[in-house]
Amino acid sequence: MGQGTYVEDDFERDTNYIEDRVTTDGAGEHEWPVEAGRYRLVAARACPWANRAIIVRRLLGLEDAISMGICGPTHDSDSWTFDLDEGEVDPVLGIPRLKDAYEKRFPGYPRGITVPALVEISSGEVVTNDFAPMTLDLSTQWTAHHRDGAPDLYPEALRAEMDEVMERVYTEVNNGVYRCGFAGTQSAYEDAYDRLFTALDWLEERLTDRRFLMGDTITEADVRLFTTLARFDAVYHGHFKCNRQKLAELPALWGYARDLFQTPGFGDTTDFAHIKSHYYEVHRDINPTGIVPKGPDLAGWGTAHGRESLGGRPFGDGTPPGPPPEGERVDPAHNPHIGPDGVVHPS
Template sequence: MADTKMSKNTSPNEHSTKGAYVHAGEEYTRDTNYIEDRIVADPSAFADDAERDYWPVEANRYRLVAARACPWANRTLIARRLLGLEDVLSVGLPGPTHDIRSWTFDLDEGGVDPVLGIERLQEAYFARFPDYPRGITVPAIVDIESGAVVTNNFPQITEDFSKEWKQFHREGAPDLWPAELEDEMRDVMKRIYTEINNGVYRCGFAGSQETYEAAFERLWTALDWVEERLSTRRYLMGDHITEADIRLFTTLVRFDAVYYSHFKCGRQTLASMPNLWGYARDLFQTPGFGDTVDFQQIKEHYYIVHEDINPTQIVPAGPDLSGWLTPHGREALGGSPFDEAAGATAPGPVRESEKVTAGHNPMYPA
């Protein structure tokens, strides 16, 4: 195998291992170097690329490890469900909290993932790289036979789900990467990532008043931009959902429950912004989106793991979540979640084994 490109930076990733994320006087900077291997339909087409390894798409060869608490992992759960990959790509669901070493499978019987046979995701990383120097992040895709991690490059994972796993897409799977929109969509997603997805963390982990205020200004400039963009179109790219909507949704669905207070992002709540709130509810009520969200796990992760921000580790009882199921009114803008003219349809019911715990989501009452 080629030498897989990865950083030797040992600074912790927020969504990987427990540790101190706030550094006095410093602006928060995310380590964005990941294991850059890819799983593709035809590895031979990338023979000239020596920077990473290319693994073949195969049914039931790999296992997606994705904690529901993590917004980056939540993206993969949504894309997997929308595209209908459940029959060919199994999923392991770590619990919402972890220690300095790794995410753990404490929700599974005996604390062991039933397919990989491991207690910690760290074991899969070490099976591939015994001296792996960086954070153990989710999502990660693991080769089941060897027990070794393949990739944890979350934006590439979901893009490849759409483009490289097509042979296993369900009938009626949506086109989340329309070719005619891709250039503009990449620009939109870049701004969403730098200013919103990562912007909330820049606020939460700011090490000084000055860096916090700068981060806060950047975040709300971008949120105001999206609020305006959504005033004339139902979804970010137009009439139907795309990958861009997945990437924004996982931040929006956590905003009032966590980012508003825990990360000090509270100029106003999401629920007070008519276009963003209607849009977020529209997506939440679309099969494949809200049915992947576990609000209790989300709150436990942020409020317990981030001891430097919340040293008491008290998890808030609120907010009231019933509003997520109220009418959103976005139909007035036209369009529909799935492009029916192109044959796209909603995914079927959630598998019983993958349903969110009752009481952790208004779709699943206690």
């Protein structure tokens, strides 16, 4: 089956997701109750939206409460697939394609099959693929299952400002790189390019005198920005033509990105091989040959960032998570800073 097409005259993301949520008591309409062992997070390390959920789940220590299935980095126009697993079938859900879980609940599901998705294990039905509230709910609804020392990624006192920051990061940066890459006209591309770098300049200024987006500790806002920054030089700069500057040429953002990368939960969930394989092999209307570039050199991600001088502690009064479970570790061949224990070791 073909890879599908992505370029549009003026790219607009389809944001019509399954709006169900998993909440503490599941009492509302379109709500499911929090219950350890009931749901499986289906993700792909290649996808920035799914990478958010992988990071938040790890930071909060939800591995025992919510199992995780990982799709391969490439997909066709039909579905993400479990081609990394033995027999190319998810060992818990027993399905070869994520589409099977969507179709189980919504026969003839008419929209794209996206990750991350929460799937109810017993029924095999998709619960939700609404990635933005999904991670906030992991922070606010699953508190009974958080590890000791888990960070507060969505602190109540900061939510009003955080929501504004995250909205701008989403529209101008997270989605802004896609507006550049999938633009089908020169004018749409140039408008998207200008908006993207206006926002990056704003972030560069904001992060010059504060260690993290909201101050002294990591929050959901940092998770959301990090997944785009981790892909910037490897994919977005060249493949999506976001080429005014590389991330490595923006001092505050580059230091900030390295600071997060070297923080447990961030770099140890980053699979550069999957990232490059996905974008360059799947987007054949942008990269017809499917050739995956060898670069960039990843050595810089492990270098000293100097952000400690700004003060603050990534986890505040909490603690970092321990090493990732053995079955969930990124292949060190895909990220040279990961050791055999699954943890990032700065150079």
